[in-house]
Amino acid sequence: TQLLEQSPQFLSIQEGENLTVYCNSSSVFSSLQWYRQEPGEGPVLLVTVVTGGEVKKLKRLTFQFGDARKDSSLHITAAQPGDTGLYLCAGAEVRTYKYIFGTGTRLKVLA
Amino acid sequence: DAGITQSPRHKVTETGTPVTLRCHQTENHRYMYWYRQDPGHGLRLIHYSYGVKDTDKGEVSDGYSVSRSKTEDFLLTLESATSSQTSVYFCAIGQGLASQETQYFGPGTRLLVL
Numbered sequence: 583t584q585l586l587e588q589s590p591q592f593l594s595i596q597e598g599e600n601l602t603v604y605c606n607s608s609s610v611f612s613s614l615q616w617y618r619q620e621p622g623e624g625p626v627l628l629v630t631v632v633t634g635g636e637v638k639k640l641k642r643l644t645f646q647f648g649d650a651r652k653d654s655s656l657h658i659t660a661a662q663p664g665d666t667g668l669y670l671c672a673g674a675e676v677r678t679y680k681y682i683f684g685t686g687t688r689l690k691v692l693a
Numbered sequence: 694d695a696g697i698t699q700s701p702r703h704k705v706t707e708t709g710t711p712v713t714l715r716c717h718q719t720e721n722h723r724y725m726y727w728y729r730q731d732p733g734h735g736l737r738l739i740h741y742s743y744g745v746k747d748t749d750k751g752e753v754s755d756g757y758s759v760s761r762s763k764t765e766d767f768l769l770t771l772e773s774a775t776s777s778q779t780s781v782y783f784c785a786i787g788q789g790l791a792s793q794e795t796q797y798f799g800p801g802t803r804l805l806v807l
Contacts, residue, residue, distance in 0.1 A: 613793055624783050624798025632793060683736040
């Protein structure tokens with residue numbers, strides 16, 4: 583079974599600071615997705631990256647897929663309290679396209 | 694928001710009893726999934742369905758069965774609940790196993806097995 587490890591597990595920062603969350607694996611994925619989950623709700627898709635080296639921006643969020651399609655990062659610029667939540671990465675297995683989810687990064691942005 | 698509902702939203706049951714969770718969609722998506730979410734493990738796939746009466750196992754299928762008799766409903770059954778099955782269960786829907794599939798998740802069912 584492929585594994586996706588996220589780091590850090592927990593992050594508490596002040597409003598306005600920048601942060602990066604990492605999603606790493608020793609396996610290659612056909613694509614990688616990032617989700618955000620708020621308490622009591624299901625995850626909501628933020629972005630899908632497909633090509634090695636691909637960079638996508640969503641307002642203050644920047645997502646990058648590693649060149650070898652084994653890892654990804656999420657960078658948030660000038661974090662706001664509304665960014666608080668659990669961030670999950672999910673990689674699509676090359677052969678089956680089933681998604682393997684990472685362990686999650688719980689972010690808290692303090693006002 | 695995708696039309697996905699889960700019932701019940703919360704359930705407390707005793708070890709050894711059967712439990713059935715229901716997922717209902719109004720989007721006519723072909724694929725439906727059941728995941729469980731536990732601290733330190735993220736989301737893990739239990740079973741999924743790729744059509745009416747067509748189902749397959751995920752990575753943590755032991756102790757669970759599923760059924761899909763209609764496009765809109767996907768049932769997850771714990772035949773004899775154990776404490777290790779205490780978890781939050783999420784249903785998701787999608788249009789197909791593909792590299793860029795978007796999965797839409799329901800609100801979750803919190804299950805406590807005493």
